[in-house]
Amino acid sequence: MRQAVVSHPQEPDRDHARKVRVLVADDHTLVREGIVMVLKSAPDVEVVGEAADGEQAIAATRQLQPDVVLMDISMPGLSGLEAIRQIRRDFPHVKILALTIHESEDYIVHVLRAGVHGYVVKRAAAQELLGAIRAVMRGESYLHPSIVKVVLSDYLHRLEQGQEEPVLTEREREIVRLIAEGYKNREIANQLHISLKTVETHRANIMQKLNISDRVQLVRFAIRTGLIEP
Structure with missing residues (x-):
């Protein structure tokens, strides 16, 4: 049995309304705890909960109503990719940042098609992660620089070849x-x-x-x- 959703109740303060409410979903406890520590160091970010798989991420989104979900893609059970699709469908106001080690073309394209607002690789610096959260809250999209290169390369290649990415139901x-x-x-x-x-x-x-x-x-x-x- 996987660990249940963890919520992070916060002490009330006058700046609470201005903080970005973030849910962290990653099946590796050490990675998740490290991300939470980074986020807690930012005065404008509030970690409201954690999840260890896709189903927990959906349940926590429903329960906690975060502004942003940091979603690991490769998780057991219901994958992060499927969780993203369900959250985008059921909670369209929630921003989703994909958090992954993968930087291959096919992988990136499918994650972006799932409807994420940003794509952050796990090797990114702490300030980049915080910058990505702030960017999506401003209504912008965020892609790690290495991802931008891959997306542009894939787009140009498909234009040259006249190819369309197959879409599965x-x-x-x-x-x-x-x-x-x-x-x-x-x-x-x-x-x-x-x-x-x-x-x-x-x-x-x-x-x-x-x-x-x-x-x-x-x-x-x-x-x-x-x-x-x-």
């Missing part, structure tokens, strides 16, 4: 994740309460959309896009 992403985790078609049908024929149709459509031909390639796609842990 929520159901297709769910099926990709289950296939990558080793579930058979009938097991997926039972788990999702749909017919075997429907699973087979989705699987064929997914393979066609992604232009892949076997499960190995599908697993690589799932890892690259944060649907499962490597």
Whole structure:
């Protein structure tokens, strides 16, 4: 059983209303505690809670109503990527900063498409993290400099090639994740309460959309896009 959501009640003070309320979601306790320490050093930021996986992050967002969620992407169970999509859908006023070690093109593109307001790599300096939080609260987007280069490179490449990034539906992403985790078609049908024929149709459509031909390639796609842990 994972640690429950941790809330951080604050002593009331006259500056409370001006502070940015932040929720930190990361499954590594030491990393999470380090981020919390950095945030607590800033006079204009208030850490209202912590979460150790995607489901906890959604529950904590509902309960604590933060201004900003710092979301690790690679978490067990419900991934950070899926949690981002749900929070963007259910709590559109909440700003989300993706917090990750990943800097590959495919990974970045899928995270940005999920609807994050910023992308911060974990090797970033403390002041950069605080700057990113302040930027999204001003209504701006924030990308780490290395990410800007990747995004521009990917965009220019796709313009040159006339390519469109394949977009999977929520159901297709769910099926990709289950296939990558080793579930058979009938097991997926039972788990999702749909017919075997429907699973087979989705699987064929997914393979066609992604232009892949076997499960190995599908697993690589799932890892690259944060649907499962490597």
